[in-house]
Amino acid sequence: MSLVVQPxxxxxxxxVDEVLRSAFKTSYDRIDNLKxxxxxxxxxxxxxxxxxxxxxxxxxxxxxxxxYIGKMxxxxxxxxxxxxxxxxxxxxxxxxxxxxxxxxxxxxxxxGPLYEKxxxxxxxxxxxxxxxxxxxxxxxxxxxxxxxxxxxxxxxxFDKPRFGADRLQLLRSYLDDDPTRFLVSxxxxxxVDGFLVAQSRVIGPWVAINAEVAEGLLDExxxxxxEESPTVFVSASNEAALELLLRHGFEKQRTQRxxxxxxxxxRDRKGSIYGQANFSFG
Numbered sequence: 001m002s003l004v005v006q007p008x009x010x011x012x013x014x015x016v017d018e019v020l021r022s023a024f025k026t027s028y029d030r031i032d033n034l035k036x037x038x039x040x041x042x043x044x045x046x047x048x049x050x051x052x053x054x055x056x057x058x059x060x061x062x063x064x065x066x067x068y069i070g071k072m073x074x075x076x077x078x079x080x081x082x083x084x085x086x087x088x089x090x091x092x093x094x095x096x097x098x099x100x101x102x103x104x105x106x107x108x109x110x111x112g113p114l115y116e117k118x119x120x121x122x123x124x125x126x127x128x129x130x131x132x133x134x135x136x137x138x139x140x141x142x143x144x145x146x147x148x149x150x151x152x153x154x155x156x157x158f159d160k161p162r163f164g165a166d167r168l169q170l171l172r173s174y175l176d177d178d179p180t181r182f183l184v185s186x187x188x189x190x191x192v193d194g195f196l197v198a199q200s201r202v203i204g205p206w207v208a209i210n211a212e213v214a215e216g217l218l219d220e221x222x223x224x225x226x227e228e229s230p231t232v233f234v235s236a237s238n239e240a241a242l243e244l245l246l247r248h249g250f251e252k253q254r255t256q257r258x259x260x261x262x263x264x265x266x267r268d269r270k271g272s273i274y275g276q277a278n279f280s281f282g
Contacts (some may be wrong), residue, residue, distance in 0.1 A: 001050055004089040008045035015054045023073030029157035033280050040169045046090045047082045058087035061281050063165035066102035067095050070280035102262040106279045112257050124234035124258040129250040131229045150184045158192040162207050184218050185213050200227045204275030211240045214274045233276040235269040
């Protein structure tokens with residue numbers, strides 16, 4: 001067996017998507033997020049090849065203060081043969097070269113032991129909440145608008161201290177996808193107090209100063225159509241978010257271990273972060 005780990009390229013997208021479908025046992029594609037890696041930070045994703053055939057993928061998005069590792073998947077035919085560990089080693093080496101002090105990820109029960117071997121420590125749990133019931137919610141007049149009418153620097157000044165790092169490029173990419181599904185809430189003074197991106201299957205990133213603002217954003221987001229019942233990824237310790245989601249027909253499907261390696265950092269996961277972008281970008 002000849003195993004090599006190489007940078008991910010545009011020409012690899014379709015093959016990697018098939019590998020990830022097999023690895024995660026899902027039918028939907030991940031093309032948009034694979035493209036997002038290449039458009040935002042093309043040096044962060046890697047593929048593993050055995051005898052020139054792509055059999056694994058993993059990536060990191062380096063935000064400077066920390067990086068988020070995600071999309072770690074290996075073809076079921078070659079699992080438990082060191083492929084995942086080789087990809088993770090390449091990612092961590094890349095982050096070390098960039099002097100990124102902290103790596104974060106959300107580990108499945110299957111992946112957790114691998115990350116522990118590489119020195120990752122559990123710091124929280126992330127709940128996967130999916131909307132399985134439709135509940136009618138009365139909407140009141142709000143201060144919501146579309147992000148195209150809000151300057152991204154203003155949005156970033158709200159998001160950065162809560163997310164914990166500068167993710168302007170990621171937010172801009174969601175805005176470019178569909179401005180109508182990028183919701184922003186402003187207070188009476190016109191200051192941003194929350195925002196939400198209604199992706200095709202995921203509600204997030206979703207950040208708000210309090211539950212009232214978060215609910216106004218959610219009410220608006222639930223007016224959109226989705227490819228399947230929408231999912232929210234949120235800290236299992238964020239009681240306000242969980243209560244809000246349960247009340248709006250979401251149910252907990254599972255939890256994943258939120259883990260870190262390197263310097264411990266403080267982020268507002270248990271407060272103003274009501275939903276992650278996904279398990280790839282945090």
